[in-house]
Amino acid sequence: MTGISDSFQRPINYLRISVTDRCNLRCVYCMPEEGISLMPHFDILSYEEIYTLVKAAAELGINKVRLTGGEPLVRAGVADLVKMIADIDTIKDIAMTTNGVLLAKYAADLKEAGLNRVNISLDTLKPERFQKITRCGKLGETLKGIEAANEAGLTPVKINMVVMKGANDDEVIDFARKTQKDGWNVRFIEHMPVSGVDASTTLVSVNEIKKSIEPLGKLEPAQMETGNGPAKYFKLPGANGTIGFITPVTEHFCYQCNRLRLTADGKLRLCLLNEEEIDLREPLRSGASVAELKKLMEAAIAKKPKSHHLAEGKKGNGRPMSQVGG
Ligand code: SAM
Ligand code: SF4
Numbered sequence: 449m450t451g452i453s454d455s456f457q458r459p460i461n462y463l464r465i466s467v468t469d470r471c472n473l474r475c476v477y478c479m480p481e482e483g484i485s486l487m488p489h490f491d492i493l494s495y496e497e498i499y500t501l502v503k504a505a506a507e508l509g510i511n512k513v514r515l516t517g518g519e520p521l522v523r524a525g526v527a528d529l530v531k532m533i534a535d536i537d538t539i540k541d542i543a544m545t546t547n548g549v550l551l552a553k554y555a556a557d558l559k560e561a562g563l564n565r566v567n568i569s570l571d572t573l574k575p576e577r578f579q580k581i582t583r584c585g586k587l588g589e590t591l592k593g594i595e596a597a598n599e600a601g602l603t604p605v606k607i608n609m610v611v612m613k614g615a616n617d618d619e620v621i622d623f624a625r626k627t628q629k630d631g632w633n634v635r636f637i638e639h640m641p642v643s644g645v646d647a648s649t650t651l652v653s654v655n656e657i658k659k660s661i662e663p664l665g666k667l668e669p670a671q672m673e674t675g676n677g678p679a680k681y682f683k684l685p686g687a688n689g690t691i692g693f694i695t696p697v698t699e700h701f702c703y704q705c706n707r708l709r710l711t712a713d714g715k716l717r718l719c720l721l722n723e724e725e726i727d728l729r730e731p732l733r734s735g736a737s738v739a740e741l742k743k744l745m746e747a748a749i750a751k752k753p754k755s756h757h758l759a760e761g762k763k764g765n766g767r768p769m770s771q772v773g774g
Contacts, residue, residue: 567608
């Protein structure tokens with residue numbers, strides 16, 4: 449197996465899978481409070497179907513998988529899916545992005561099944577604000593989830609904070625302090641205008657974020673032991689943990705994009721911010737072989753766009769993050 453590249457010579461080795469469009473939270477930047485139209489169960493890929501598609505992708509050179517959603521832990525038996533994927537020899541890294549609410553319950557089982565690590569989304573350390581941003585969540589549950597993930601060895605645990613002006617940007621310094629005091633690995637993410645989300649007044653650029661943590665000392669470049677994704681990592685003086693910056697809006701990283709996305713309803717998505725999708729579910733359900741699925745994926749990869757256009761003011765429209773897999 450030699451691996452596959454797209455038409456811009458970018459090696460493609462990473463698949464992000466949305467295992468469900470359902471979620472137990474309703475974060476203001478991701479889902480509407482109500483009236484969200486959920487996919488019928490029949491439309492959502494079964495675990496066997498996801499497994500078959502991962503197997504085909506692995507034969508093309510995919511060796512890293514991330515389970516996301518929606519909230520992956522609200523789908524029953526997701527550890528079974530982890531186990532199935534972990535049994536594919538050439539998959540070297542299985543990670544999950546989760547809001548952490550159910551992690552205290554499942555962390556040990558997930559580790560046992562073969563999950564390597566988790567990224568946990570957390571935008572505030574204030575209980576009332578947590579409830580406001582997530583519309584229904586309890587901060588304590590996610591904090592317990594973080595603890596459980598560390599105890600289970602789903603490490604390095606990375607904490608993802610979407611920074612929003614006027615909503616939580618005053619806490620950037622508190623999150624940065626956590627890297628010094630508690631060894632957290634924190635990643636600050638720019639708020640993206642996806643699927644009708646208006647980020648025009650809330651975007652906090654990476655430069656502004658860096659400025660607000662200046663009182664804690666000079667940031668020195670650091671290596672993160674896993675993941676060669678879009679984040680740039682640094683450390684503050686005396687910190688065991690790292691600080692990462694993910695800048696999809698102000699400094700896009702499309703030139704090094706190595707990823708594909710599989711939506712909960714079985715479409716291969718070539719870019720989070722581009723609506724083009726290739727349906728794999730229909731061929732799969734009509735009996736396509738792994739070899740035929742590989743051909744469809746290969747043709748799709750050849751069409752992966754060069755970059756998104758957020759910097760030029762274009763927005764990501766179409767499906768919400770929860771369906772595409774953030
Ligand atoms: N439910 C899981 C969670 O919250 O971690 C996984 C799915 S969620 C869609 C994945 C990631 O996308 C989260 O870290 C979330 O903060 C991020 N996200 C969602 N909408 C976003 C937006 N408009 N801009 C930036 N990040 C966003
Ligand atoms: Fe749910 Fe994650 Fe979206 Fe929040 S960001 S609503 S937790 S899918």
